[in-house]
Amino acid sequence: MLSRDGKRILRGVNLEVGDQEIHSIIGANGAGKSTLAYTLMGLQGYEHEEGSLIFDGEDIAKLSITERARKGITLAWQEPARFEGLKVRDYLAIGAKGNGDITEEELKDALKKVDLKPEKYLDREVGEALSGGERKRIELASIITMRPKLAILDEPDSGIDVVSLKEIVALIQALKENGSSVLVITHREEIAAASDKASLMCEGAILRSGDPLEISEFFKNRCIPCDSRVSPPKAALQ
Amino acid sequence: MTQITISTLSSEIEDMDAAYSAAGGDAAILHKHELASLVISGSKVLNANGTEGIVLETQETEHGVDVKMIIKKGYKIPLPVHLCFGLIPEDGLQEIKMNFVAEEDSAVELIAHCTFPNAMKVIHRMDAQMVIGKNASLKYTETHFHGPHGGIEVIPKANIKIEEGGSYYTNFSLVSGRVGYLEFDYTVEAKKDAVCELVTKVYGKKDDKIKILEKVSLNGENARSVIKSRLAITDDAVSEFRGITEGRAPRARGHVDCMEVIQGNAKAEAIPIVRVDNPLAKVTHEAAIGCVDKKEVETLMARGLEEDDAIDIIVKGMLA
Numbered sequence: 432m433l434s435r436d437g438k439r440i441l442r443g444v445n446l447e448v449g450d451q452e453i454h455s456i457i458g459a460n461g462a463g464k465s466t467l468a469y470t471l472m473g474l475q476g477y478e479h480e481e482g483s484l485i486f487d488g489e490d491i492a493k494l495s496i497t498e499r500a501r502k503g504i505t506l507a508w509q510e511p512a513r514f515e516g517l518k519v520r521d522y523l524a525i526g527a528k529g530n531g532d533i534t535e536e537e538l539k540d541a542l543k544k545v546d547l548k549p550e551k552y553l554d555r556e557v558g559e560a561l562s563g564g565e566r567k568r569i570e571l572a573s574i575i576t577m578r579p580k581l582a583i584l585d586e587p588d589s590g591i592d593v594v595s596l597k598e599i600v601a602l603i604q605a606l607k608e609n610g611s612s613v614l615v616i617t618h619r620e621e622i623a624a625a626s627d628k629a630s631l632m633c634e635g636a637i638l639r640s641g642d643p644l645e646i647s648e649f650f651k652n653r654c655i656p657c658d659s660r661v662s663p664p665k666a667a668l669q
Numbered sequence: 670m671t672q673i674t675i676s677t678l679s680s681e682i683e684d685m686d687a688a689y690s691a692a693g694g695d696a697a698i699l700h701k702h703e704l705a706s707l708v709i710s711g712s713k714v715l716n717a718n719g720t721e722g723i724v725l726e727t728q729e730t731e732h733g734v735d736v737k738m739i740i741k742k743g744y745k746i747p748l749p750v751h752l753c754f755g756l757i758p759e760d761g762l763q764e765i766k767m768n769f770v771a772e773e774d775s776a777v778e779l780i781a782h783c784t785f786p787n788a789m790k791v792i793h794r795m796d797a798q799m800v801i802g803k804n805a806s807l808k809y810t811e812t813h814f815h816g817p818h819g820g821i822e823v824i825p826k827a828n829i830k831i832e833e834g835g836s837y838y839t840n841f842s843l844v845s846g847r848v849g850y851l852e853f854d855y856t857v858e859a860k861k862d863a864v865c866e867l868v869t870k871v872y873g874k875k876d877d878k879i880k881i882l883e884k885v886s887l888n889g890e891n892a893r894s895v896i897k898s899r900l901a902i903t904d905d906a907v908s909e910f911r912g913i914t915e916g917r918a919p920r921a922r923g924h925v926d927c928m929e930v931i932q933g934n935a936k937a938e939a940i941p942i943v944r945v946d947n948p949l950a951k952v953t954h955e956a957a958i959g960c961v962d963k964k965e966v967e968t969l970m971a972r973g974l975e976e977d978d979a980i981d982i983i984v985k986g987m988l989a
Contacts, residue, residue, distance in 0.1 A: 474967050496970040505971050512965040515928075516986030525982070526972035556986075577972055 440466050443636040444482075448581065453603055453613045455623040455643055457650050458632035464616045465509065467632065468585045471614070472506040473499050486581070501529060503580030509589050509616075511570040514557040519569055522557050526577030533576055541572040544605060546598050563590040571602060575609075582606055584615045588622060600625045623647045684757045685710050688784035691814055698751050705750040709734050711763055722746055722775070733764030733794075740805070742772040750777060755784035756791050759820075767797035767827075771805040771835075778808040786814065788821035788849065797827040801835035801863075809839045815846035819875060822850040829855065831863035833889065840868040844988045848877035848906070855882070861889030861918070870899045870988045873906035873935070884913040887921035887950065898927040901984045902935035913942040916950030925954040930961055930984055 441463050448454045456464050469477040471484070473496045484492040491499055505526070514522060520538055527533035539549035545568035555561065557569055567590045574582050588599050600622060606613050615622060623629050629643035631650055639646065685708055686696035699706045699716060705723050708716040712733050719725035722744030726737040740746060756763050771777060785791050801807050815821055823843070831837050843851060848871060857865050865885055873879050879902070885894040896912040914923035925941040941954035961980050969979035 472967075472971055475963065496967055497973060497975050500971050500973040508964065508968065512962065512968045514965055514968075514983065514986055516989040517982065521982075525969060525974060529973050573972065 441470060441635045446630060446637055446640070448612050448614055449627070451607050451610060451612055452628060453607055453615065453626040455626040455629040455646075456614065456616045456632055457618070457623055457629055457646055459650075462632040463635040464632050465585050466635070468506060468583045468614070468616055471583055472496060472504065474506075500579075504583070505574060505577055505579040505581075506583045507570045507574050507585060507587060509585040510563070511566045512557075513566070517557050518553075519555055519557055519572075520553045522569065523573050523576045526573045529577070537576065541575040542569075544575055544602060545569070545572045546595065547572070567591055571599075574606070575602075578609060579611055581612045581614065584613060586616055586618070588617065588619050596621050620647050681710050681713065681757070682708070682715050685715060685753060685755060685784075688755050688757060688786050688814070689753045689782050691784060691786055694751070694753065694780075694782040694812075699753060704748055705746070706752070707736065707738075707750075708753045709736075709755075709763075709765065711756050711758075711761055720746070723750065723777075730764070730766075732762045733766070735766045735768070737768045738770070740771040740775040740777045740807075742802070743774045744772075744777075745775065746777040749780045752779060752781040753784070754781065754793070754795075755786075756793065757787060758791075759787045760790035762792045763794070765793075765795045765797075767795060767799070769797065769799040769807075771799075771801050771807050773802040773832075774804050775802065776806040779810070781809070781811040782814065783811060783823075784814045785821050786816045786846075787818075788816050789818050791821045793821065793823050795825040795827070797825070797829075799827060799829040799837075801829065801831040801837050803832045804834040805832070806836045807838070809837075811839070811841045813841075813843040813845070815843070815849060817846055819847035819849045819877060821847070822852075823848075824852045824854075826854045827856070829857045829865075831857065831859045831865060831892075833861045834863065835860075836864040838866045838868075840870070842870045842988070844870060844872040844901075844985075847875065848873045848879055850878045851880065853879075853881045853883075855884070857883075857885045857894070859885060859887050859889060859892040859894060861891060863889060863892045865892075865894040866897070867895070868897045868899075871901075871908070872984070872988055873900070873902040873908055875904045875906065877902070877906040879906070879908040881908075881910045882913075883911070884915075885923060886915045886917060887923050887952075888915075888917050889921070890918045891920045891922075892918060893921070894923045896923075896925045896927075896941075898929075898939075899987050900927075900929040900937065901931075901988060902929065902937055903932040904935060905933070906935045908935075908937045910937075910939040910956075911942065912940075912954070913944070914952045914954075916943070916945040916952040917947055919947055919949035921947065921950040921952075923950075923952040925952075925956075927956040928987065929956075929958040930987065931958060932960065932980070 479492040542549045626643040629646035630640040631638045705720040714727045724739040728735040912925040927939045929937040939956040943952040
């Protein structure tokens with residue numbers, strides 16, 4: 432599906448995300464989870480090589496990032512961009528453009544949903560004055576204002592304290608209730624447990640998909656780290 | 670309250686009002702007598718209005734105006750003083766000589782708009798001598814608006830002395846219209862406990878040429894400074910930045926920060942220079958030149974923007 436320097440990074444990825452479904456991708460570091468997210472978004476250097484990528488009945492494998500976004504796909508990075516000089520209100524409004532002009536109330540609501548006080552953050556810059564955790568929340572708020580059909584969240588909990596994990600789970604569920612499907616890449620059992628379905632990745636392949644708790648259990652008990660450079664457990668491949 | 674209206678050439682005033690508005694200013698402010706303001710078109714003073722605590726004197730010369738402005742001792746001017754310098758015709762020379770003094774314990778904010786909307790062959794020189802007195806404060810923002818032709822040379826030169834405990838903040842912005850040729854040369858000497866921040870933001874296009882030289886000498890104990898430059902250049906524009914900070918006293922702290930974004934065939938050079946001759950002083954620097962950050966561009970594309978629009982927003986944010 433995707434190769435670099437003659438080496439396949441993703442292979443045997445057979446994944447289906449349903450309408451308004453929360454689907455977790457679980458796997459060890461180096462399993463290819465983020466690569467899968469970037470490939471779905473069509474980022475530069477992560478172009479799709481083989482197979483099909485069907486979204487709403489249309490093959491989008493050859494579409495640009497912008498074209499995919501305008502069809503309703505978006506991505507929240509594990510480590511959000513900094514954006515020097517760009518105000519939070521302007522950043523949040525960018526994603527909302529496809530839905531018409533965003534109101535002040537909608538901007539405030541988006542920040543409240545990620546536990547940020549609008550009066551404190553709306554007119555601040557996304558960039559260096561904010562911590563990694565704050566930028567992460569703002570990134571998630573920008574997904575809320577965009578109201579995508581498919582939100583790909585790459586480790587939305589990283590950089591956010593454990594106490595806030597419940598809020599992340601609530602946010603993911605809110606995205607679903609607002610009509611989005613959510614593909615969430617995570618190490619957290621709490622997030623996997625809140626999913627409708629989960630898939631396990633290992634060495635660039637989806638090994639199995641199914642009930643999130645079963646997948647999560649299987650991952651804990653049967654998988655070994657990909658970065659130990661050994662083959663996936665035979666049992667997992669059978 | 671002192672109020673001086675030196676010249677009233679109505680059509681020129683209207684032209685300058687329009688140019689001032691185009692530069693982002695609110696022209697109505699220039700006609701409020703309760704606000705201090707100075708409007709110079711070419712070598713004519715159209716309006717010079719001082720308020721309590723401000724001495725404002727002007728002298729028209731062959732190619733410009735000599736300006737003397739004093740903020741009297743102890744006066745904290747509550748509202749900004751608005752300055753508007755410009756040339757409406759396509760060609761001409763404007764030389765402004767500025768002698769500015771903020772006396773001890775005074776404070777003022779100057780907001781300047783420099784506008785050359787039709788420039789085809791215009792030269793604008795400013796030669797400023799500024800003294801920020803003991804515990805005095807000057808905040809100076811200068812926004813330029815140039816037309817689309819690029820036929821302009823802007824050569825601002827300033828020597829600034831900051832006395833003990835004084836503070837000086839300046840923000841020079843030239844991001845609207847063509848730069849033409851810019852040669853920016855500011856030198857600051859900071860005494861004990863003085864604070865200085867120099868910010869320049871310039872957007873060069875086509876064959877614009879940008880030269881920025883900023884030098885801060887931290888001569889007094891505990892003096893602090895930041896030189897911050899944000900340049901974006903595209904097409905065949907060329908930029909050259911030199912930011913020099915000298916730490917010459919105990920606990921003097923300085924930082925030079927230059928970030929340049931280049932696109933197309935543009936060429937950029939950034940040289941931060943730090944000199945320290947006191948072992949208790951510390952001066953740091955950082956400089957980065959490169960294309961627009963890929964992750965930032967892709968993030969905005971993933972929100973539905975085209976690549977060019979994403980780059981435009983990122984560059985404007987950096988220069989905001």
